[in-house]
Amino acid sequence: MGKTKVICFANNKGGSGKSTTCANVGYGLTQLGKKVLLIDGDMQLNLSLSLFDEDKVLAFAQSDKNLYEGIRKQADLTDYIVKSDFENLDLIPSSTLMSSIEYELFTKWQREYILKKGISKIVEKELYDYILIDAPPTLGGWVMNILCASDEVIIPVESTPWGLFGLGNMFEFLEEVKQIAPDLQIGGVLITKVDTRKSYFKQTLEVLQDLENVRVFDTYIRVDSTVEWSQDDHRPIMAYKKSSRSAKEYMALTEEIAGCTKN
Template identity: 70%
Template sequence: MSKTRVICFANNKGGSGKSTTCSNVGYFMAEAGKKVLLIDGDMQLNLSLAFFDEERVLEIAGGEKNLYQAIRKQADLTDYTFRTDYENLDIIPSSTLMSAIEFELFSKWQREYILKKSLEKLKNSGLYDYILIDSPPTLGGWVMNILAASDYLIIPVEASPWGLFGLSNMFEFLSDVKEVAPDLTVAGIAVTKVDGRKNYFKQTMETLKQLPARVFETFIHLDSNIEWAQDNSKPVGKYRRSSRSSKEYLALAEEVLKVCR
């Protein structure tokens, strides 16, 4: 039985491309024959909307079979998975009620490990090669839960001056997380929303290379196909296979598979 690896995508800066990167890396991993489970850990529901239309997402979000309900009940996540339209790719959708998750966690015993415990049976079952978790753009108890449940962290960063804002806070937070998740490995920084015509891209790269983390070789450039794919609730590789972003996310997924073994 192969070991299941848990990878989370986190950055306290909104608009960094976490959900887009998580959904498309997961899609290409599944296409490569890996069995993948995606977990939407954000109340904005973007990861869920990448695979289901809005009506279906809101139906799930308002029901009893979503991540919020599982965490509130400290339940085994095995019974909360949904199949997507793609082979080897399942998802646990989120809920808008995730906005209250910090309150739900506050009074719980060993609250930093609730997600890890809920994932334990699923992770040990061998059903999946990879579990990918999308995080909200915050630094708090819920994100610490996600990090504590993960083996690897990927930090998507928008290639812009504002995209770098607060990144130092992320790494300071990670030093605190090490106390509850000493084995967590920063797999790398994924650079997104790149516009090579802008002079600040070179400056962004110089700044990122000073951080204590690998920068993935594959960059994700700005591409309207990403937005069109999202509007159609599809991964960009399914929406337009020939697009630049599709090829780049395929290459990034291949890099991630090499690093997160």
């Protein structure tokens, strides 16, 4: 096993497909023979719900073994990992208490690096090929923590009239983060919720392709009801219906990401 690659999925606009992409790329990487740890950094618990049913996710959230408790205690997050039913795919679950994480961070020394320190032993021991982190749709101290802990950030952008709204703020924030985490790279921008019958996709693609030094993934994710059905079943799309269009698109994206990260 080579050096662990840490990738986060972030966008300050909600509804861009961060959690869905994080879960399905994570599962896709296991299909490439990789061992993957997912970290749910959002109080909405969507990434956790991608692998576990509501009862288990709420039990995680109410226990003392979730990401919020680990960050609050500045603990080694190795002890907060739970096994999923999917081979080589583990999770550090979230909690609804993540809504107050900014307050918890405010009182801590070197608060921008608490998550990085929390996963340091996991990374050093090379327990996983990839660690994928789902960030909440905000810009602040916690998202800065996630970015500082990551090697790369992938930015999902939905192909809708408001999909690009606030993207400039996201890039400005990334420049600020790079002042304290200069090695952070933009892995690429992913276009999601694509309806090729509408002009929004072409407009979104043209705007993104005009950005300097920003990769736009060749793979894009089209609107597909299979996504919602797989979420309702608490399974990644490829595990739910491997023959579906979305499953094939997410597998293609996974292969593209794996090629980019050279892990």
